[in-house]
Amino acid sequence: MAKKTFVVGCFDDEEVLFPAIKKVRTAGYKIQDVYTPFPVHGLDHALGMRETSLHTAGFIYGITGTTTALSCISWILTSDWPLNIGGKPHFALPAWIPIMFELTVLFSAVGMVLTFCYLCQLAPFVKKHHFHARATDDLFVMPIECTSKTNIDDLQAFLKNAGAVEVNVQVAEDGWWLGRYDKDEMPFENKIVAA
Amino acid sequence: MHLKYESQLREPLVYGSKTYHDVTEDIVRPIEAKPSKLWYIGFYIAVALLIFGVYSIYRDVTYGIGQWNLNKTIGWGWDITNFVWWVGIGHAGTLISAILLLFRQGWRTGVNRAAEAMTIFAVMCAGQFPIWHMGRVWMAFFVMPYPNTRGPLWVNFNSPLLWDVFAISTYFTVSLLFWYSGLLPDLATVRDRAKTKLRKHLYGVASFGWSGSTKHWQRHESLSLVLAGLSTPLVLSVHTIVSFDFATSVIPGWHTTIFPPYFVAGAVFSGFAMVQSLMIIVRKVFGMEDYVTMGHIEAMNKVIVLTGSIVGVAYLTELFMGWYSQNKYEGYTFWYSRANLFSPYGWSYWGMMACNVISPQIFWFRKMRRNLFVTFFMSVIVNIGMWFERFVIIVTSLYRDYLPSSWAVYYSPTIWEIGFYLGTFGLFFTCFFLFAKYFPVIAIAEIKYVLKTTGESYKEKMGHLEQVPAEVFGHSGHGHTTVDNHAHN
Numbered sequence: 001m002a003k004k005t006f007v008v009g010c011f012d013d014e015e016v017l018f019p020a021i022k023k024v025r026t027a028g029y030k031i032q033d034v035y036t037p038f039p040v041h042g043l044d045h046a047l048g049m050r051e052t053s054l055h056t057a058g059f060i061y062g063i064t065g066t067t068t069a070l071s072c073i074s075w076i077l078t079s080d081w082p083l084n085i086g087g088k089p090h091f092a093l094p095a096w097i098p099i100m101f102e103l104t105v106l107f108s109a110v111g112m113v114l115t116f117c118y119l120c121q122l123a124p125f126v127k128k129h130h131f132h133a134r135a136t137d138d139l140f141v142m143p144i145e146c147t148s149k150t151n152i153d154d155l156q157a158f159l160k161n162a163g164a165v166e167v168n169v170q171v172a173e174d175g176w177w178l179g180r181y182d183k184d185e186m187p188f189e190n191k192i193v194a195a
Numbered sequence: 196m197h198l199k200y201e202s203q204l205r206e207p208l209v210y211g212s213k214t215y216h217d218v219t220e221d222i223v224r225p226i227e228a229k230p231s232k233l234w235y236i237g238f239y240i241a242v243a244l245l246i247f248g249v250y251s252i253y254r255d256v257t258y259g260i261g262q263w264n265l266n267k268t269i270g271w272g273w274d275i276t277n278f279v280w281w282v283g284i285g286h287a288g289t290l291i292s293a294i295l296l297l298f299r300q301g302w303r304t305g306v307n308r309a310a311e312a313m314t315i316f317a318v319m320c321a322g323q324f325p326i327w328h329m330g331r332v333w334m335a336f337f338v339m340p341y342p343n344t345r346g347p348l349w350v351n352f353n354s355p356l357l358w359d360v361f362a363i364s365t366y367f368t369v370s371l372l373f374w375y376s377g378l379l380p381d382l383a384t385v386r387d388r389a390k391t392k393l394r395k396h397l398y399g400v401a402s403f404g405w406s407g408s409t410k411h412w413q414r415h416e417s418l419s420l421v422l423a424g425l426s427t428p429l430v431l432s433v434h435t436i437v438s439f440d441f442a443t444s445v446i447p448g449w450h451t452t453i454f455p456p457y458f459v460a461g462a463v464f465s466g467f468a469m470v471q472s473l474m475i476i477v478r479k480v481f482g483m484e485d486y487v488t489m490g491h492i493e494a495m496n497k498v499i500v501l502t503g504s505i506v507g508v509a510y511l512t513e514l515f516m517g518w519y520s521q522n523k524y525e526g527y528t529f530w531y532s533r534a535n536l537f538s539p540y541g542w543s544y545w546g547m548m549a550c551n552v553i554s555p556q557i558f559w560f561r562k563m564r565r566n567l568f569v570t571f572f573m574s575v576i577v578n579i580g581m582w583f584e585r586f587v588i589i590v591t592s593l594y595r596d597y598l599p600s601s602w603a604v605y606y607s608p609t610i611w612e613i614g615f616y617l618g619t620f621g622l623f624f625t626c627f628f629l630f631a632k633y634f635p636v637i638a639i640a641e642i643k644y645v646l647k648t649t650g651e652s653y654k655e656k657m658g659h660l661e662q663v664p665a666e667v668f669g670h671s672g673h674g675h676t677t678v679d680n681h682a683h684n
Contacts, residue, residue: 037215037384038643039412047409054417062425073352076340081349098358098436102365105425109369113376116418117403120411122379126404135407136384138215181399182392 003171006032006143007152008131009159010166014040017140020162021046024144029155032143032174035135054119058112065107069100127179129172143170201301201648203661206490208301208645212652213485215643222637223385225481230632233480241624248618251611252327260330263612267601269593273612274328276585280465281321281619282363282437283458283581286430287466288314289370292377293426296419301649302494304641305487308381309477310470311374312634316626317469318367320619325359327615355439362436369429373422376415379405381635434462441588447524448533448592451516457509461581464502464551467495468577473627475571477636486637493564499577500558506584507552524597532591539605540591543583550580 009024011017017034024031025048034043044051077083078090117123135141144159146152156167213221230238254262265272288310295303326335338360340350350357383405386398405411438458441449471492478487517529533544554576557563564570595602630636647653 033408033410035407036409036412037219037407038380038640039416040409043409044413049410049413052410052414052417054414055421058421058425072340076349077352081346083351085351085353092353095353098355098432098439099352099361101428101432102358102361105369105429106365109372109422109425112418112421113372116376116414120408120414122403122405122411124400124403127399128404128406130387130406133387136380136387136405137219141407176404180396181386181389182396 003173005146005152006131006170006172006174007146007150007155007159008141008143008168008170009162009164010132010134011140011142011163012138012165013163014043014140016163017142018042018046020159020164021142023162024142024159027158029150030145030147032145035131035141035143037134037136037138037140040140054112054116057115058108061111061115062104062108064111065103065105066100068107069103070096073099121176125178125180126176127181128176129170129174131170131172132166139166201654201657203654203658205649206488207651207654208305208486208488208490208649209642210485210488210651213646213650215646218642218646219384219388219639221483221485222381222635222639222642223388225631226385226633226635227388227390231480234628234632238625238628241621241628244617244621245625246621247614248616248621251614251618252323254611255327255330255615256332260328262609264606264609266604266606268596268604269590269606271589271593272606273586273608273616274324276582276589277616277619278321278324278328279437279585280578280582281317281324281623283434283462283465283585284469284578285314285317285321285366285370285466286434286459286462287470288312288317289366289373289426289430290463290466291470292373293423293430296423297427300494301645302491304638304645305491306470306474306495306637307641308374308377308634308638309474309631309636310466311370311377312630312636313469313473313627314370314466315367315374316623316630317466318363318370319626320623322363322367323615323619323622355436355443358436359440362433366429366433369422369426373419373426376418376422377638377641378634379403380407380415380640381638383407384639385635431459434458446592447522448513448528448588451513453509453512457506460502460505460509461551461584464499464506465578465581467498467502468574468581471495471499471570471574472578475567475574477631481631481636483637486642489565492567492570493561496558496564496570496573499573500555503551503555503577510548510552527595528592532595533587540587540594543587544591547580547583547587550576551584554580 009020011020014036017040021031021034021043031047034047036043073096074091077092082090121128130136131143132139132141142159142164144155146155152169156169159167209218211217260274263272263274265274288307291303291310292307295307326332329335338350338357340352379402382398382402386395386402389395389398435455435458438454442451442454444450474487475492478484514529514534517525520526531538532540535541536545555573557569557573590606594606
């Protein structure tokens with residue numbers, strides 16, 4: 001990963017943000033992302049993102065949980081150590097439903113959260129470049145990735161016109177690295193740029 | 196560009212003319228300020244109780260559970276009473292965050308974070324009781340099915356006690372994940388405002404590098420929705436399974452099919468009461484009356500009167516069945532051991548009736564539902580009543596078994612049984628005080644999400660839309676209507 005140049009437009013109202021996104025996209029600029037303090041409905045569609053398939057993953061994890069419970073319990077109670085409980089059948093499916101259900105939920109929840117953290121690259125000690133400290137407070141922050149052809153001054157004026165309350169240029173790494181939020185140093189920075 | 200619109204008839208969920216920044220300020224302020232004297236006093240009392248509890252448990256491990264007054268017929272006593280009581284309290288958080296999310300109840304946003312935290316701490320307390328009740332607690336891992344050198348000898352998957360192990364541990368894990376994944380964006384808010392280095396570092400670690408990216412929010416929404424969908428049957432299953440501990444036995448008073456719904460309703464009842472007790476204090480101490488409004492308190496009181504009445508119907512059904520079944524053991528348990536005020540434990544049954552069934556009926560009156568003092572008082576009464584309920588179920592069914600020669604002993608707890616119970620209060624409140632000091636007690640991002648629909652000042656601005664004919668509105672559903680703002684300019 002190398003550093004890139006971004007022109008960052010900050011908006012303070014989602015009702016200004018939506019038309020601005022439309023204008024920026026029509027003009028052919030590449031929006032890196034929009035950082036918002038809360039989930040804004042319809043923003044993913046406005047940015048042309050596809051639906052997430054996280055829930056499909058959750059379903060698959062759930063099914064795995066059900067199968068794990070059923071196969072383990074049935075093997076244990078019918079073949080590995082069959083217990084005679086009042087002469088009742090060894091394969092006692094109704095009595096296993098609670099545990100099958102619990103494991104379905106457990107596998108699904110744990111799997112989904114881990115997948116979510118992996119996809120969003122979230123973990124303790126992970127550090128990212130945040131384009132604006134108020135993106136988690138009250139600003140909607142839209143960094144636009146610059147190419148060699150981008151006229152940075154034009155783009156800044158364009159964003160101002162579209163209603164941005166604050167526009168600036170930042171050179172930043174857009175991935176993540178291991179670091180502390182109270183220190184500015186970026187380990188491996190030089191190595192990454194050299195590569 | 197769309198504007199969400201909510202009817203003027205609905206009360207605002209956020210009072211005052213707040214901006215997004217005001218919301219951040221209001222909720223983060225207690226975290227950034229020095230804790231008050233009151234906080235320290237409360238915290239030290241909680242820690243003192245916790246220490247007493249730890250000492251009681253130390254004695255429990257050293258001398259064995261013989262230091263409790265459990266006897267020949269009463270093998271469960273205070274210990275399992277407290278277990279069921281705490282698990283029940285631990286139901287409100289997930290109910291508020293999951294079931295009310297699926298039902299699209301906007302008012303959940305004001306109380307869900309604290310209720311979820313309360314759930315987690317209550318389940319932690321509940322878990323202590325069966326674990327230390329094992330006596331030889333260093334063998335506690337025997338409840339997990341794992342290949343071992345004793346055969347391998349497996350746990351009994353057909354036993355409700357084992358279902359409990361799975362249900363409670365799953366419930367704890369899922370509640371924790373649900374709570375923490377919801378906290379990530381709010382911890383990032385605290386991180387980005389942090390002034391000191393230590394604070395920046397710690398909240399940086401805790402917020403996992405959350406940035407607020409649109410894609411991340413999209414996944415976060417999907418995650419919350421699916422976790423809510425999973426937690427809804429989960430929360431119902433947990434107390435259902437706890438009730439199976441009783442219902443699958445052949446003890447009179449326990450052997451009944453209405454236990455699962457009756458226990459779940461009771462759990463919601465006591466859980467909401469605990470949320471009321473805590474939120475009334477929190478909103479006062481932290482000055483959050485704009486976010487946890489009288490509307491919120493009233494909504495929770497409605498849940499309390501509903502679930503309290505369901506529990507009441509269950510009690511009456513049990514009494515009826517005790518007579519109608521013409522089973523002499525059932526009849527003896529219900530009509531002598533419980534409903535007869537002059538039987539040895541009759542006081543506990545009538546205490547339960549007074550606290551759980553009769554007194555909550557006061558909430559049929561709107562004035563009472565919106566009275567803070569009455570609400571707080573009732574929330575404590577309800578939790579006392581629900582403790583009595585579990586005590587009644589356990590003790591009155593056990594103290595006179597099938598062998599009259601073992602009837603003589605009147606069960607009352609020793610100081611160490613009480614100490615253990617007080618210790619869990621210490622654990623609960625220590626955790627809750629720390630949570631209230633170091634975490635946002637109200638879900639910041641979720642309040643911002645509903646601010647422009649349900650905030651007082653925004654609702655006033657939308658008043659003119661009341662006059663707009665219905666056809667202008669796009670599609671409607673879920674209590675909100677989406678309308679194109681240009682149509683009215």
